[in-house]
Amino acid sequence: MLSVRDLGVAFGMVQPLSGVSFSVNKGETLGIVGESGSGKSLTAMSVMGLLPLSGGRITGGSVEFDGQDLTKLPERAYRKLRGGRIGLITQNPMTSLDPLQKIGPQVDDVAKLHLGLDGAEARARTEDILGTLRIPEPSLICERYPHQMSGGMKQRIVIAMALAADPDVLIADEPTTALDVTVQAQIIRLLDDLVKERDLALVLITHDMSVVAQTCDKIVVMYAGRAVEHGPVEEIFDRPRHPYTQALIACIPRGLDDATRLTGIEGTVPTVLNYPKGCPFHPRCPRAEAICATDPPEFSVAGDSAAACHFAEVANAQPA
Amino acid sequence: MPNLLEVRDLSKRFTSAGSAFRKARSMHAVNGVSFDLAKGRVIGVVGESGCGKSTLARLILRLIEPSGGAVHFDGDDLLAKSPAQMRRLRARMQMVFQDPYSAIDPRYTLARAVAEPFEVQGVTPEKPMTDEVAGLLEMVGLNPGLATSYPHQISGGQKQRVGIARALALRPSLLVLDEPTASLDVSVQAQIIGLLEDLRSDLGLTYLFISHDLSLVKYFCDEILVMYLGRVVEALPDTAAPARHPYTRTLMESTFEPDPKKRRLIAPLEGEVPSPFDLPPGCAFVDRCPNASALCRSETPALSTETGHAVACHHPI
Numbered sequence: 001m002l003s004v005r006d007l008g009v010a011f012g013m014v015q016p017l018s019g020v021s022f023s024v025n026k027g028e029t030l031g032i033v034g035e036s037g038s039g040k041s042l043t044a045m046s047v048m049g050l051l052p053l054s055g056g057r058i059t060g061g062s063v064e065f066d067g068q069d070l071t072k073l074p075e076r077a078y079r080k081l082r083g084g085r086i087g088l089i090t091q092n093p094m095t096s097l098d099p100l101q102k103i104g105p106q107v108d109d110v111a112k113l114h115l116g117l118d119g120a121e122a123r124a125r126t127e128d129i130l131g132t133l134r135i136p137e138p139s140l141i142c143e144r145y146p147h148q149m150s151g152g153m154k155q156r157i158v159i160a161m162a163l164a165a166d167p168d169v170l171i172a173d174e175p176t177t178a179l180d181v182t183v184q185a186q187i188i189r190l191l192d193d194l195v196k197e198r199d200l201a202l203v204l205i206t207h208d209m210s211v212v213a214q215t216c217d218k219i220v221v222m223y224a225g226r227a228v229e230h231g232p233v234e235e236i237f238d239r240p241r242h243p244y245t246q247a248l249i250a251c252i253p254r255g256l257d258d259a260t261r262l263t264g265i266e267g268t269v270p271t272v273l274n275y276p277k278g279c280p281f282h283p284r285c286p287r288a289e290a291i292c293a294t295d296p297p298e299f300s301v302a303g304d305s306a307a308a309c310h311f312a313e314v315a316n317a318q319p320a
Numbered sequence: 321m322p323n324l325l326e327v328r329d330l331s332k333r334f335t336s337a338g339s340a341f342r343k344a345r346s347m348h349a350v351n352g353v354s355f356d357l358a359k360g361r362v363i364g365v366v367g368e369s370g371c372g373k374s375t376l377a378r379l380i381l382r383l384i385e386p387s388g389g390a391v392h393f394d395g396d397d398l399l400a401k402s403p404a405q406m407r408r409l410r411a412r413m414q415m416v417f418q419d420p421y422s423a424i425d426p427r428y429t430l431a432r433a434v435a436e437p438f439e440v441q442g443v444t445p446e447k448p449m450t451d452e453v454a455g456l457l458e459m460v461g462l463n464p465g466l467a468t469s470y471p472h473q474i475s476g477g478q479k480q481r482v483g484i485a486r487a488l489a490l491r492p493s494l495l496v497l498d499e500p501t502a503s504l505d506v507s508v509q510a511q512i513i514g515l516l517e518d519l520r521s522d523l524g525l526t527y528l529f530i531s532h533d534l535s536l537v538k539y540f541c542d543e544i545l546v547m548y549l550g551r552v553v554e555a556l557p558d559t560a561a562p563a564r565h566p567y568t569r570t571l572m573e574s575t576f577e578p579d580p581k582k583r584r585l586i587a588p589l590e591g592e593v594p595s596p597f598d599l600p601p602g603c604a605f606v607d608r609c610p611n612a613s614a615l616c617r618s619e620t621p622a623l624s625t626e627t628g629h630a631v632a633c634h635h636p637i
Contacts, residue, residue, distance in 0.1 A: 180368035185574035253539030264511030
């Protein structure tokens, strides 16, 4: 449904994103996971065609959606797509909601704009969608303002807005990061159900490996503006081949099942101004050798997954 | 081990100012919390936003004044102390804050930030100050060469290390850690947690660890207090204890494992968290609880202790 190939992004002379590839099909959830500054939100912005707003431009690669390359799409055509066939859910619901407008009209507008419905039709659709998102008494909620609602409820409204135009692809950028765990679990379940019921293609962007493990079919692990490993979620968690993925998994407390000590990763996440040459992870990598500091690694494919590491073959031979 | 900290029926009521248009309202941010923390142990306080866990941390150090209850630290009744006595005692009980960005004065060099506790307490360190600062920076895994740097020149993880060095400066016995890793990336979080584990065994520290992250609390702590809307609803004597309160179970089931083979079946949760200004009578979890009965709507369940595993529920699991 959506296929990104070798995407690169620049802001002036700075290249915060390069060589990002992934694809997602209907009824499938793809997780893009990485720490702060890894370029995951920028990837979402690129796919949504929102880069020019912040002064960025796509320097290479393609974003293919339903047979057309979005990087070559004129802005007018993009507007039809954005919020229409491709929906976006942001981390903070208040960046998507107008604090001065009631909920009903805000959701109605999406269906009016993208589906050409009139006021009454749009409202009926809005109430219908709110109902499917298990929001009690949709007609009452339509008359409320955002400040009268809890964070979890606001995020449901944002999801309703994203669904109002019946999208094929949903991009969710940290949709549960601002929420409490019990609310997060509810939103994740909701997204899971939507993918199945509506045959949606969901791109879930998150820093949380546990959320990825819970809900995704495939994942892309990003580090310092690059995809470093991608593949089916079971394979990546069972046999991570990139040292960064291995370290990231070792950083997560597993409660009782595993009493092994958390290791952490030496050093800090690089910022876009000091991305290392060669492999971006080499200054923090326990396995790094001279070649890692000079040559960016190619993807080494094994089965359905691939890791961008000079020593991915070796990593595969040793159980992680 | 003797108790380093004894908290009894600690409460804090906040009242909002009334006006011509609105009646004054009050809420119990912390309501009748009691627990003992033995020397060398780590107790985790876990709960969602607004449950009162950070207020509890501040009440214990008397950074805000409790409305009722008692806190004993190493035998001293803290609420009976004068501000001057309290200040001296705080040398032995320190806090590490969630946001290392706002915990350090941006105009101070790291050396000055780490030396500030000595200044405040009027204590002269045994070694010359520069050596003392270098020693503290090394203790938290920072290069002593950073002493002349400013906070904006270092990363978030390094700042949190400075926050810990400051807290350790006066050799405290108790550290209250208020979400010390919540603003950090996971790879850095793991570093800081490892550092705190090392410091605990090297210096014989006792921790009160506040967090919203149940997996982290399970990993790091010996005992767990689960808070919901100001009250402790369950006190797990060890991290392997099964949940007995329906809220604790909900919390556990909402916490995902980093393993695709252990996916959770997420049961839909009815109801919203009630407003703390307008709590229902009886149990605060009643509207979201699958086991709720008429009794739960009329009577607030007390924290009953059975074999050291206390639960505040009329129908425990």
